[in-house]
Structures are given as C-alpha cells and as structure tokens.
Amino acid sequence: MLVAYVVLVTVRTADGDRERERFLPSPPPPLRMPLAAAGPAHLVRCGQKDELYRSGLRSGAGAALQRLAGTKKWLEWRKEIELLSDVAYFSLTTLSGYQTLGEEYVNIVQVDSSKKRIPSLLRRAILISLHTVLPYLLDKGLIHLEHELQTETSGFRTLQSSGLCSRTLVRSWVQKQVGRLTEQQKKTFLQTVYVLKQCIPLLRRLHLAVFYINGLFYHISKRITGISYLRVPGLPGDDQSIRSSYKLLGIVSLLHLVLTVSVQIYSFQQRQRARQEWKLHRNLSYPKYDDPNLLAECPLCREKFHPQKLIYLRHYR
Numbered sequence: 001m002l003v004a005y006v007v008l009v010t011v012r013t014a015d016g017d018r019e020r021e022r023f024l025p026s027p028p029p030p031l032r033m034p035l036a037a038a039g040p041a042h043l044v045r046c047g048q049k050d051e052l053y054r055s056g057l058r059s060g061a062g063a064a065l066q067r068l069a070g071t072k073k074w075l076e077w078r079k080e081i082e083l084l085s086d087v088a089y090f091s092l093t094t095l096s097g098y099q100t101l102g103e104e105y106v107n108i109v110q111v112d113s114s115k116k117r118i119p120s121l122l123r124r125a126i127l128i129s130l131h132t133v134l135p136y137l138l139d140k141g142l143i144h145l146e147h148e149l150q151t152e153t154s155g156f157r158t159l160q161s162s163g164l165c166s167r168t169l170v171r172s173w174v175q176k177q178v179g180r181l182t183e184q185q186k187k188t189f190l191q192t193v194y195v196l197k198q199c200i201p202l203l204r205r206l207h208l209a210v211f212y213i214n215g216l217f218y219h220i221s222k223r224i225t226g227i228s229y230l231r232v233p234g235l236p237g238d239d240q241s242i243r244s245s246y247k248l249l250g251i252v253s254l255l256h257l258v259l260t261v262s263v264q265i266y267s268f269q270q271r272q273r274a275r276q277e278w279k280l281h282r283n284l285s286y287p288k289y290d291d292p293n294l295l296a297e298c299p300l301c302r303e304k305f306h307p308q309k310l311i312y313l314r315h316y317r
Contacts, residue, residue, distance in 0.1 A: 035109075038229035040215035040246045042106045046229075047218050049102035050089075058085045079136065086132040094124050106231070113226035123225055130221035138200070142193055144171065148178045149190040198264065205257050212250030215243065 061081050066074040074081075093100040097118070099109065112119045119127070148171075181189065207220050217223035 035230035035232060037115075038106075038108045038231045039243060040212065040218075041242050042108055042231060043211075043215070043218040043229060046100070046102035046106050046108060049105045050100050051102075053101050054086055054089055057089055058082045061085045079140070083132060083136045087128065090128045090132065095121070095128055097121075097124075103229075108229040108231045110227050111230050113228075115228070115230065119225070119227050123227065127221050127225045127227055130224055131219060134221075142197055144174055145178075146190065146193045146197075148174050149186050149193065202257065202261060205253065205260075209250045209253035209257060212246045212253060215246060 058081065061084070062074055062078060065077065065081055090100070092098075094110070103109065110119055110124075111117065112123060178186065204220070207217075207223070211218055216228060222228070
C-alpha cells in the first residue's frame with residue numbers, strides 16, 4: 001500500500017493577481033529504525049577493507065616518493081610516508097565526520113559510549129592519534145632509546161648517516177639524557193626497553209583475543225576512546241553460530257598466548273642463568289689438575305662425570 005504525501009501551496013499567476021492553490025507531492029517523513037550493535041564479523045570485515053585501502057594509499061605515496069627522490073630517500077622516510085598516508089586517510093573520513101570505506105562496505109556507523117550520538121570532533125581526533133601517531137612514536141622512541149643505551153653501554157659510537165640530520169635535535173636530547181645515567185641504570189633501562197618491545201605485540205594479541213570473545217572493540221584506540229559501532233537491523237548480519245565461532249577462536253587465541261608467554265619467560269630465565277654462570281666462570285680461576293681423579297665436574301656446566309670418561313689431550317695448543 002502506497003501513501004502519497006501532498007502539501008497545499010499558494011502560487012501567484014503571471015496574468016494577474018489571482019492566486020490559486022496547488023497540491024504538490026511532499027517527501028515522506030524520515031524513517032526511524034532502531035540500530036543494533038555491530039557484530040565481530042562486521043568489525044573484522046571493516047578493518048580488513050580499511051587496511052586494504054590504506055595499503056594502496058601507502059603504496060602509491062611510496063612509489064611517488066621513490067620516483068621523485070630515489071630509492072635511498074624512500075627507504076629512509078618509508079615509515080613517515082606510511083604515517084602521513086594513514087593520517088590523511090582517517091582525516092578525510094573519520095575526522096571529517098564521514099564513514100571510512102570499510103564502514104560503508106559493511107554499513108556500520110561510529111557512536112560514542114552513550115550509543116546515541118556520533119563521537120565528537122575531539123574524540124575522533126584522539127582516536128586517530130592513538131591509532132596512527134602513537135604506534136609510530138612508540139616504535140621510533142624505543143628503537144632510538146635502545147640504540148643509545150647499547151652505544152653508551154658498549155662505549156663505541158658510530159658516525160650517524162647524513163640522512164638523519166633533520167632528526168639530530170631529538171637524538172641529541174636522547175643522548176644527553178642517557179649520558180646522565182649510571183652504568184647500572186643504563187643496563188636496567190636497556191632491559192626495560194627489551195621487555196617493552198616484547199610486551200607490545202603480546203598486548204595486541206591479548207586485545208584481539210578479548211575482542212573475539214566479547215566482539216566489542218576491534219582496535220585498542222577504540223577501546224580507549226569508547227567508540228563502538230551500530231548497524232541497521234534486518235540486513236545480513238551475525239548469527240549465533242558466527243558469534244560462537246569467534247568466541248571459540250578467542251579462547252584458542254588466549255591459550256596460545258599463555259603458552260607463548262610461558263615459553264618466553266622460560267627462555268628468558270635460561271638466558272639469565274647462562275649469563276650468570278658465564279660470569280661466574282670468568283671470575284673463577286681453575287688450577288691445572290695433573291690427577292684426573294681430582295676433577296669430578298665440568299668447569300663450565302658443572303656436570304658430574306666419571307674420571308674414566310676424561311680424555312687427555314697431549315698435543316693441544
């Protein structure tokens with residue numbers, strides 16, 4: 001059944017002052033439909049689609065820089081070009097109040113924590129900063145800090161390449177701060193940087209596993225800012241079997257993460273033990289034993305053995 005909406009308007013004719021009434025069609029009132037929370041399948045497809053377009057934008061920007069400035073400059077500024085490409089993509093979409101291409105693909109819309117309003121401009125700006133700028137700064141900062149700590153600890157400094165002249169201000173500030181630390185503090189900070197570099201990928205895997213289980217936030221930046229997604233019900237969406245599959249995947253991911261962390265902790269303990277034993281071995285002086293019966297263990301690994309298994313090297317130099 002179709003319903004026509006008309007409006008009564010008064011028009012003035014050109015042949016006189018007579019006015020007549022005319023019925024014109026009027027657009028129907030806006031359709032109000034309740035929105036439902038987007039499922040994990042929608043968010044995963046949205047993220048994959050956005051990553052596809054972002055990769056194309058990075059590739060195009062990198063190819064343009066490579067043709068203009070050469071391969072050397074492209075390799076030197078590759079991370080910065082990728083950062084600018086991502087910032088440009090999200091500035092033209094999310095920051096401007098539009099859907100990203102991935103959000104349009106699955107027909108979802110961003111909302112704030114109230115589930116009734118779109119995120120404010122400030123919240124969207126914080127989201128873009130956490131999603132693009134913060135990972136770049138964290139990665140670069142840890143790499144430079146680790147390099148400076150290793151250089152100061154070893155006491156050997158190499159000449160910096162001429163391509164890093166524009167970054168000498170930040171590098172000199174880091175060198176100045178590292179130079180004020182004691183040797184023990186440098187070793188402690190170096191171990192801390194190593195642990196942070198190992199923990200960041202594990203944190204991302206933990207967040208992804210939690211997302212598979214509850215299906216709320218696909219990115220850490222959206223979890224921090226409280227930005228979620230809604231979709232129009234009635235469209236093809238997630239059924240219960242798909243959600244159950246994602247929950248199972250999340251549980252398996254958590255188990256795999258726990259196993260990975262356990263293996264890394266065990267390996268770290270083994271390396272620490274080997275390092276301590278090696279330091280102990282270097283500080284010990286072993287006399288030359290003429291009688292094999294006096295030597296009952298290996299001086300390196302401390303393994304017990306029988307003197308009958310000891311082989312004497314006569315011409316060893």
